[in-house]
Amino acid sequence: MGYYQMNEKLAIEYLVEHGVFDSATGLTAKEVGDGNLNLVFIVKDEATENSVVLKQALPYVRVVGESWPLSIERTIVEANALEIYNNLTPNYVPKLIHRNDQLSLIVMEDLSHLELMRYGMIKMQKYPSFPEHASTFLADTLFYTSDMYLSSEEKKKLVAKFINIELCKITEDLIFTDPYHDADTNNINPRLRPYLEEVFWKKTDLWREVSKLKYKFMTEAQSLIHGDLHTGSIFAGENETKIFDAEFAFMGPAAFDVGKIIGNIFINYISWSGKDEDPERIKDYRSYLLETVIRLHRFFERKFIENWKKDALNISARAEGYRDDFMNNLFTDTIGFCGAVMIRRTHGLAQNLDVTGIEDLQKRRDVQVKLLELGEKLIMNRHSFNNLEEVTNLIKENIE
Amino acid sequence: MGYYQMNEKLAIEYLVEHGVFDSATGLTAKEVGDGNLNLVFIVKDEATENSVVLKQALPYVRVVGESWPLSIERTIVEANALEIYNNLTPNYVPKLIHRNDQLSLIVMEDLSHLELMRYGMIKMQKYPSFPEHASTFLADTLFYTSDMYLSSEEKKKLVAKFINIELCKITEDLIFTDPYHDADTNNINPRLRPYLEEVFWKKTDLWREVSKLKYKFMTEAQSLIHGDLHTGSIFAGENETKIFDAEFAFMGPAAFDVGKIIGNIFINYISWSGKDEDPERIKDYRSYLLETVIRLHRFFERKFIENWKKDALNISARAEGYRDDFMNNLFTDTIGFCGAVMIRRTHGLAQNLDVTGIEDLQKRRDVQVKLLELGEKLIMNRHSFNNLEEVTNLIKENIE
Numbered sequence: 001m002g003y004y005q006m007n008e009k010l011a012i013e014y015l016v017e018h019g020v021f022d023s024a025t026g027l028t029a030k031e032v033g034d035g036n037l038n039l040v041f042i043v044k045d046e047a048t049e050n051s052v053v054l055k056q057a058l059p060y061v062r063v064v065g066e067s068w069p070l071s072i073e074r075t076i077v078e079a080n081a082l083e084i085y086n087n088l089t090p091n092y093v094p095k096l097i098h099r100n101d102q103l104s105l106i107v108m109e110d111l112s113h114l115e116l117m118r119y120g121m122i123k124m125q126k127y128p129s130f131p132e133h134a135s136t137f138l139a140d141t142l143f144y145t146s147d148m149y150l151s152s153e154e155k156k157k158l159v160a161k162f163i164n165i166e167l168c169k170i171t172e173d174l175i176f177t178d179p180y181h182d183a184d185t186n187n188i189n190p191r192l193r194p195y196l197e198e199v200f201w202k203k204t205d206l207w208r209e210v211s212k213l214k215y216k217f218m219t220e221a222q223s224l225i226h227g228d229l230h231t232g233s234i235f236a237g238e239n240e241t242k243i244f245d246a247e248f249a250f251m252g253p254a255a256f257d258v259g260k261i262i263g264n265i266f267i268n269y270i271s272w273s274g275k276d277e278d279p280e281r282i283k284d285y286r287s288y289l290l291e292t293v294i295r296l297h298r299f300f301e302r303k304f305i306e307n308w309k310k311d312a313l314n315i316s317a318r319a320e321g322y323r324d325d326f327m328n329n330l331f332t333d334t335i336g337f338c339g340a341v342m343i344r345r346t347h348g349l350a351q352n353l354d355v356t357g358i359e360d361l362q363k364r365r366d367v368q369v370k371l372l373e374l375g376e377k378l379i380m381n382r383h384s385f386n387n388l389e390e391v392t393n394l395i396k397e398n399i400e
Numbered sequence: 401m402g403y404y405q406m407n408e409k410l411a412i413e414y415l416v417e418h419g420v421f422d423s424a425t426g427l428t429a430k431e432v433g434d435g436n437l438n439l440v441f442i443v444k445d446e447a448t449e450n451s452v453v454l455k456q457a458l459p460y461v462r463v464v465g466e467s468w469p470l471s472i473e474r475t476i477v478e479a480n481a482l483e484i485y486n487n488l489t490p491n492y493v494p495k496l497i498h499r500n501d502q503l504s505l506i507v508m509e510d511l512s513h514l515e516l517m518r519y520g521m522i523k524m525q526k527y528p529s530f531p532e533h534a535s536t537f538l539a540d541t542l543f544y545t546s547d548m549y550l551s552s553e554e555k556k557k558l559v560a561k562f563i564n565i566e567l568c569k570i571t572e573d574l575i576f577t578d579p580y581h582d583a584d585t586n587n588i589n590p591r592l593r594p595y596l597e598e599v600f601w602k603k604t605d606l607w608r609e610v611s612k613l614k615y616k617f618m619t620e621a622q623s624l625i626h627g628d629l630h631t632g633s634i635f636a637g638e639n640e641t642k643i644f645d646a647e648f649a650f651m652g653p654a655a656f657d658v659g660k661i662i663g664n665i666f667i668n669y670i671s672w673s674g675k676d677e678d679p680e681r682i683k684d685y686r687s688y689l690l691e692t693v694i695r696l697h698r699f700f701e702r703k704f705i706e707n708w709k710k711d712a713l714n715i716s717a718r719a720e721g722y723r724d725d726f727m728n729n730l731f732t733d734t735i736g737f738c739g740a741v742m743i744r745r746t747h748g749l750a751q752n753l754d755v756t757g758i759e760d761l762q763k764r765r766d767v768q769v770k771l772l773e774l775g776e777k778l779i780m781n782r783h784s785f786n787n788l789e790e791v792t793n794l795i796k797e798n799i800e
Contacts, residue, residue: 153569218552316614319610
């Protein structure tokens with residue numbers, strides 16, 4: 001059967017037909033998608049409270065509409081990644097229940113008892129388990145899909161399986177290209193435009209350095225990366241962290257995932273400068289955020305190295321001094337990608353509610369300029385930082 | 401029809417059946433393969449003198465025998481690469497006449513009026529057109545299959561098309577791993593063994609640096625590289641240069657092809673220290689060799705940059721200063737790969753007749769030690785050389 005678009009009724013029928021639920025009696029379905037690319041239904045048995053999520057790819061970019069077509073094969077990518085994640089790090093991703101590549105849909109564990117981390121952070125929610133959980137996710141997925149662990153053959157098969165042309169192109173354009181010139185895809189706060197035109201778009205050194213990062217993204221097939229690991233791709237609670245939306249996954253630079261999540265936390269940090277909130281509460285939340293980033297990164301490096309010591313099957317990975325060099329490069333690239341993410345989220349196509357929630361456009365502009373300036377500093381100085389504390393100190397010094 | 405192994409009679413029948421020749425009358429066939437992996441027949445119409453080459457992959461590594469099985473899909477890789485080369489740089493590769501993926505065979509232009517460059521160089525043959533021709537081949541194939549020129553989609557399709565698991569693995573093992581320890585695959589001059597055991601295999605810094613080069617080879621999908629560009633993969637005459645045997649092709653680091661051909665010329669340069677030959681002739685030939693290398697590399701860089709200026713469609717490639725940085729990295733990696741190739745050819749599985757032709761094992765050992773020492777210097781100092789002249793000067797200073 002060919003592709004057809006689900007609605008709430010069809011979603012229920014489909015799940016019963018495929019044995020996910022025994023019968024349609026008492027089932028309810030609700031479309032809750034707020035991403036850019038998909039329909040998302042929560043289907044629930046009101047009697048037992050059992051529920052699942054059915055996610056179906058739309059053949060266009062939802063936020064733009066049918067004028068931007070997009071192949072629906074990305075659900076195959078997401079299902080493939082989720083299978084690997086279910087195997088490598090089952091605690092920190094939704095359980096994959098069912099996949100149908102023809103319909104471009106996957107059925108997975110319902111995580112709606114948790115809140116999207118981005119929304120929680122806008123309300124100053126704290127996530128004490130997040131550094132522990134996310135660092136394990138990163139260390140395990142990035143190490144065990146790399147040449148350090150996999151055989152040459154297994155690794156190359158992953159490269160072929162995750163070619164993911166269209167979604168990589170979105171990142172290449174929207175993160176590494178369009179924010180650096182006056183592209184149609186940009187979404188520009190009118191108060192920010194003068195700064196972009198007079199200052200930001202004239203920074204040729206920055207454009208060169210970002211182009212190097214883009215080239216890394218396009219050529220370095222290191223690990224299976226999630227590819228879109230921002231705070232809107234994470235459901236979190238006090239003791240739970242679930243990373244989803246892996247449709248951008250491909251074999252790319254490991255630092256991209258690490259830098260992207262850190263960059264999104266920095267965005268939240270900086271966003272408070274534009275908000276009317278008790279300064280003491282802001283101060284407290286900001287310390288929490290920097291501590292979170294530091295712990296996340298420290299745990300990640302520790303666990304990645306532990307994996308390496310335990311399971312580096314590639315004998316070259318055991319050459320003396322090689323791992324240190326690898327970890328240094330990984331850190332440098334992480335800071336670069338982190339900066340690129342901070343920049344794209346200020347005036348690129350997809351922005352963060354952390355900042356767009358600031359209704360006063362002048363205040364929003366001031367936050368955005370800070371983001372651009374700090375993003376630039378991170379990228380330009382990425383080779384000079386010795387550790388993440390030096391980066392968080394820079395952020396702290398520049399923001400109040 | 402499934403795979404069957406060709407012989408001279410079957411090769412003639414096949415070519416007539418597929419219209420390459422009109423009739424079998426007057427056709428002769430001769431098996432001339434001296435590579436490691438294939439059968440090669442020259443089939444000739446004695447009346448017209450027309451001839452073609454039919455190359456068929458064997459399902460094992462020929463030099464080792466049936467105990468080392470190898471899938472025959474590599475001919476598909478070679479045919480795919482040859483199609484691209486026929487398009488990009490038709491003057492410097494054999495013309496592809498026919499392919500049969502089921503039989504793992506290709507039929508191509510017969511180049512047997514030319515000599516294998518390695519054999520010619522062992523006889524001090526000079527190739528005045530080689531730098532001009534080979535630099536065009538390198539500049540055009542490496543630029544026009546890169547992200548600088550191709551669309552993101554076209555490039556990623558090439559990555560998928562040239563996954564080439566088995567032949568990449570051969571390089572990973574035989575070039576970047578086995579020569580650095582006492583591996584069974586090595587083929588060691590008994591007079592060299594003490595040096596390997598007491599000196600060479602203890603060099604942990606070298607092993608670390610080679611591991612970095614190996615990782616580049618495994619992860620950096622920059623351009624469609626030939627993958628085995630030594631002097632035994634080139635037919636050359638006074639005014640002709642034809643590069644063949646592209647079965648190792650895949651999307652890898654561009655510097656690998658450049659470094660490999662330069663390394664093979666350096667091997668010939670150093671080999672003369674072990675030969676009884678008129679010192680004046682040696683001196684003259686050696687100047688020719690270094691001049692060849694310098695011109696090859698200078699022309700390559702010039703043409704690559706010309707292609708870039710003319711045809712870099714990726715706007716990021718036009719960022720100010722970006723190309724210079726790219727060319728610097730390309731040069732550094734070239735010297736690294738060049739050194740690795742010099743090392744692997746001294747005691748790895750596949751060696752060069754330039755050196756194995758030295759029958760006195762002690763003299764051969766002395767040449768091999770020079771090769772190892774210089775290969776190491778190139779790898780360890782690859783970040784410090786400013787240009788190829790500094791490298792050729794080093795070679796010159798160390799060899800008489």
